Amino acid sequence: MIVTRFAPSPTGYLHIGGARTALFCLLMARHNNGKFILRIEDTDQKRNTPTATQQVMEDLKWLGIEWDEGPDCGGPGAPYKQSERLEIYDKHINQLLDDGKAYYCWDTSEELAEMRDKAQAEKRSFIYPRPEKFPTREEADAAAAEGKPVIVRLCMPEGDIVVKDLVRGEVTFQAGEFSDFVIRKSDGFPTYHLACVVDDELMGVTHIFRGQEHLMNTPGHQALQDALGFSRPTYAHMSVTVSEGGGKLSKRERGKALAKAIKADLEIDREELAKIGEMSIEDFDEFLNGKITPDAPLVTAMAKHIELHLPEINVVDFKESGFLPEAVTNFVALLGWSSPDGQEIMPFEKLIENFDPTRFNKTNSLFDRKKLQAFNTEHMKMVDSDKLLGYFKDYLVLNELEMGKFDDDTLATLLKLCEGARNFEDVVNKSNFIMLKADTIEFDPNAVKKVLSKDGVAEILTEVKDRLNNLEAWEAEPIHKVIEVMCEEKQLGMGKVAQPIRVAIAGCMVSPAIDATLVMLGKDETIARIDHAIEFVKGL
């Protein structure tokens, strides 16, 4: 059976690159009726953040990426948090030690740095000088008692190492390039390398899909597998998604964009913004100079305050921007991978059906938000209306929008009226008319200039109001008929009548179709708004 795994370290929100890796692992498992495992790699105590695991799981679920085994649901390979598996790792490390395949050492970081500098000065790779005779356990214990940083290193083998990779073919690493690397840190925790290799074996992982940044680790992992008598999984080192400035898509991207915008705008009240970012004014300056980065939600809050649109990096950012998970997964799947049939827009099931691990490409890709928008537009039309309503409500709640107070029927109608919208942000913008009050509508200056200030608008509005007032059945068709008839009689284009109505009831030039909008508003509200607009026009 094919078993894949996604193994994030809980250092913050799940970012889009991680989501892509997770997606491919899931696709591989589902396409082959295999198993997909979620494992938390929390062996670095300094970097872990307490809520990250929960957040990552939530983000994966939102995307529709569900695991068969994991920290929340357990499974035959439990536990699925590496910090809870320390004894297992120790057992394997001790075995390597006993077999003479690993050894203790306790160089200080200064000593190590010196050796590295020397290697670089001599224009060669740094190779840790393996001692002729390995220290005994007693000697290591004694050193530790003296406060020395005692660690364990694995003996790397002699010859060339070939990594067979689904994406890159056979990659050969020359003998003599390998340094004995650390498998247990001085705090007693295993390194990522050891924990990862042991867990993949014990959990029966058959296929490892990961970013190309791990390619250089693989010879070491293979050496570990050989030393421990493990089987060799199939590797695929995928291309990565890079940011527009070049380089890996990083979590700091949003902070950087925000700092840049703040620095560019001298009008901004920095003190107030620092308060929103929960920082002292000194820290705020540090932040602007790129020295520190506040937590993601604070960055978002500050950006919102100055009405800045930040590039989406974390999965939650996309959720907050009003994208559909189906669109995000579909789009991200097409970064570095292509469907055998050439199809691009696909529902999740089709992604699974079409998945083929031989169709990864080798080149890094840039994230194109505009194309995501196009995908989102398609998926808005594809998902069924109940599901869409659910997503819409989540979006409204997440953004704390007042529109969320409306009942399901109203929201569903709004969604229907806004068919063709690119994302939920568009839906909200277009639906703004429903949030207004007849006597407090403020008219968009641009709309005033282009529509309300034109000659004869007051007369047109008065006329159409009277005609609407006389209408018995307040439904789309008769309303449409009223406007149509009036246009014919007055020899006017539809726009000449419909646009003033639109501005009158929405305050701006954007709204859904006029007849449907009026139906939603109801007769009284419509008349009241038109009256208000007539007063306004007369006052111009």
Next chain:
RNA sequence: GCCCCCUUCGUCUAGUCAGGCCUAGGACACAGGCUUUUCAUGCCUGCGACACGGGUUCGAAUCCCGUAGGGGGUACCA
């Protein structure tokens, strides 16, 4: 510095492993047009690429070598 990977329209890519079917196909973006009561949607047209230099071959986007550019790694991070 050292090691590894990559290079097709502005962007994502097909085609490269098995050289001719490629005067290089699609998608997004962009420009123009049509539809439309607004914004969108929808439809049509256009623009637009094999990084460079050498080979191999009857024939190269495809194979080989070199150059340049980009990315990654070089931790007691993962």
